[in-house]
Amino acid sequence: MTTSNLMSEGLNLMLVGMGFVFVFLTLLVFATSLMSKIITRYEKDVGTLPEEGIPAPTAVISQAMSSRQHANDDKNLITVLSAAIHKFRSRHK
């Protein structure tokens, strides 16, 4: 590559490069603004996502229910058992 050729190549790259960076980021500005507008409008109807991520609703609900059932079962079981023990002890004195 001759030196004058290098100069024109460099100038070329500078203009093309700077131009492209601006075109790309301008497009990104428009795309981003549009995206934000659409999502803001959508979220007015649907509601926002929680900050800590999307919860898995079905799994959480079933787990909560089953644990409550468990607690109830345990209570019944304990009442029955303690009654039985009480009876056993009173009989074998």
Next chain:
Amino acid sequence: MDKLIHLWEVTGINQMTPGQGVMILIGMLLLYLAIKKNFEPLLLVPIGFGGVLANIPGAGLAEAGGILHIFYTVGIESGAFPLIIFMGVGAMTDFGPLLANPKTLFLGAAAQFGIFATLMGAVVLSYLGVFDFSLADAAAIGIIGGADGPTSIYVASKLAPELLGAIAVASYSYMALVPLIQPPIMRALTSESERKIKMVQQRHVSQREKIVFPLLLLILVAFLLPDAAPLLGMFCFGNLMKECAVVDRLSNTTQNSLINTVTIFLGLAVGSKLSADSFLDMATLGILVLGMVAFAIGTASGVIMAKILNKLVKAPINPLIGSAGVSAVPMAARVSNKLGLESDPHNFLLMHAMGPNVAGVIGSAVAAGILINYAGV
């Protein structure tokens, strides 16, 4: 007696060339700057130590088969390490401030002028016969102005591997010098009343926007500039992992253990390029000077763009945030904040400056794609 002579012949003292001695001292200087002066220690400690290791006479750590050479071939020649780091950077980036005010992307674009102006400078110096840089070399030197370590290393490894050591050292040491280089330029270009401009409170950005943005960016890159796809693709992937919040384990690994592991090897591999024959050269001096110019021009053009933007749009824009367009996250944004506080102790610009700051990362990755496309073979 023969054995003793042989032992003497293999000692470092006997084999040391003056160049190696100087390079070991330079490696020690980098370690000093990192440890004592706190210059980007995360990178300059491995780079400096790698530089010392690479110049141990007779050990051949940086020659074919040596461990540093293996790190270099595996990680840098292949382009893998800078890309993995970029993924980690993506996972650490919050696009919230950018999404709240997308116009700050223009500031990130303007600051990239430093890259191209420096490229032109390198070409002119070659034309005048001061240095002998090819177009690819000039492009790799210019990217220092992007103020983005992994991007600089990636571009240099593609375009000018023989200059990589000098470019990486210049790039990381100037990033550490951002708080010294930028303020005088920013003060010179703005008036006291401009520095006092208060910006409006940023709006809240929803989670959905943050999840969609990396995908949007990826699609734009895929359509317009596939050459930037390796860098921005990894960046978007890292960011999506963070924002989608369903793969926290992956996101945490990427922004902590993975990026740290890779940084160690990246630093050592860059250090292996600090060998006397390629570093002790006039070209290195030229790269250091041109890199500084690149930083200064990038800062200036960012500030000027912010002044123009302030005239054009309704919401006021403090010109000080323009300088943050030269990536160097989050150092450049902190500098903007500091200068704003100097003029008005109640004017906090940090969150506003983070917008152009992350825009600068996108801007320099786009510029890198163009340089590789144009100047690459």
